Amino acid sequence: MAYEVILLTTMAIMVLFALSLNVITGFCGQVSLGHAAFYGIGAYVGAMLTKAGWPLLIALLPAAGIAGLIGFFVGLMSLRVRHDFLAITTMGIAFLFVGFVRKQEWLGGEIGISGIPAFGFGRIGLLVVALACAGLFAAVTVYLKRSWMGFGFDSIADDEDTARILGIDVPRFKLWAFVIGTAGAGVAGALYAHHVRYIGPDSFGFVESVTVLAMVIIGGIGSVWAVALAAAVLSVLPLWFQFIDDYKLLIYGLLVFAVMRFSPNGIAGALQSFRRRLR
Amino acid sequence: MLLSVSDVTVQFGGVTAVADLSLQVDRGELIGIIGPNGAGKTTLMRVISGLVRPTSGSILLNGQDVTGWTIDRRVRSGLALAQQIVKPLATFTLAENVALACGSRRMGSPWQAMTTVDRNAELQRGRELLELVGIAAAADDYPSAVPLGYLKCLELARALALEPELILLDEPLAGLNQAEAAQMADRIASLVTESRSIILIEHNLREVIRICPKLFVQDQGRYLDFGATEEVMANPKVRAAYLGEGAI
DSSP, rough: HHHHHHHHHHHHHHHHHHHHIIIIIIITTOOOOOHHHHHHHHHHHHHHHHHTTHHHHHHHHHHHHHHHHHHHHHHHHTTTTHHHHHHOOOOOOOOHHHHHHHOOOGTTTTTOOOOOOOOEEEEEEEEHHHHHHOOOOOOHHHHHHHHHHHHHHHHHHHHHHHHTTOOHHHHHHHHHHHHHHHHHHHHHEEEEEEHHHOOOOOOOOOHHHHHHHHHHHHHOTHHHHHHHHHHHHHHHHHHHHHHHHTHHHHHHHHHHHHHHHHHHHHHHHHHHHHHHHHH | OOOEEEEEEEEEEEEEEEEEEEEEEEEOOOOEOSSSSTSHHHHHHHHHHHHHSSSSEEEEEEEOOTOOOOOEEEEHTEEEEOOSSSOOTSOOOOOHHHHHHHHHGGGGSHHHHTOOOOOHHHHHHHHHHHHTTTTTTGGSSOGGGOOOHHHHHHHHHHHHHTOOOOEEEEEETTTHHHHHHHHHHHHHHTTTTOOEEEEEEESHHHHHHOSSSSSEETTTEEEEEEEHHHHHOHHHHHHHHHHOOOOO
């Protein structure tokens, strides 16, 4: 039972993390290769606060807020770059975060933070919180997609120059996508810190950014349910089949390659074209 | 005065694309901007719309200095642009392309956009505008499935959807055959109202002369003439710019 609870909690946290990137990359079309930095910011903020005596449920708010605030500034700096240049800029954020944390003694430096307090309501309580956060964020993103903001995001992802000509304030919409997405990653990070109860700089490196991007791509950029499904399955595969863990990146890489070759819109796109063929 | 362009100069590196141009547009006017290739017409249009910042000079829209404004802000203040190279949103149907423009005013604030879900009114209005420009049958098609003539009409419908006071049309007749061009030109002329003006850049001189009461002529980035169409076309300098010095 305890093992299943751990698996499900991991799954819920990764779903939340992938959905948060889906807002930035999937909805708004802004490639981010540094999303793990915001996951890390949330993890460090959450861990520091609960170690200082804050309850986790309260600590989730500053974790989201600080990650979202830094996401706002990163978004602000990224407004002038697009496509490949944006990817490289955000990649730099991931390296900057890890490099910064390594040198900060008060954040545990290279060693990281251990002894993070367990959630007061036990492992099952943490699972419930993780599921609630993932479910709530999924509901928010479904709503966003249906709202005029989602309509605006779609137009920016399609062609931001045309979106501007249609009167859309592209920079402000992009910033909102960054803030919502990075705040979501912050919550996921704080939950992760209390799930594993030890965090270090390497937990939030470039590989984690690429892994979560792979989940979004495999699921189908922009689709909430498909990204959630891909994140759920891919996050627990290495735990179900231990041998996968050694080759995790290789397998993710092959899956991304297969998706790009055979179904560029991911699982969602493949199912959509399958349904069209059935009609 | 709806639009006032004063002493605008645009330089790209060492090249002067537009030199010291001024243009005034009143409400309810249809003005054609003509000139040979390389005259700087599109650059002037891009300066007015906000896609290009002038090196010097100013742009006033409804008496407000909009020189430093971005294009989306100008659009929300009553300006619309239909570009020479059609740029539909490829993942949107034609009706959705127009509906997005219909709702653009509520997109000025992301918070307002976030708290509004219903799109039915805008989609309905989008279909009406597509009908107005004659392509209602393709409302549910994607841009990749319709011919260039339809996309030109879509640009026009999207511009109208913004409920603008001033529409900038950059070569809307390019790529159309003679019959389509005449039909489109008539449609453009019918869109001018007491409160709405149009600036038309066009190489199809025949249609421009037919529908525009006033012409503004540029050559090599410089002002050549401005006035009633007949007078402008009778100006030897204008004829020389188009046909060469030897032709007059």
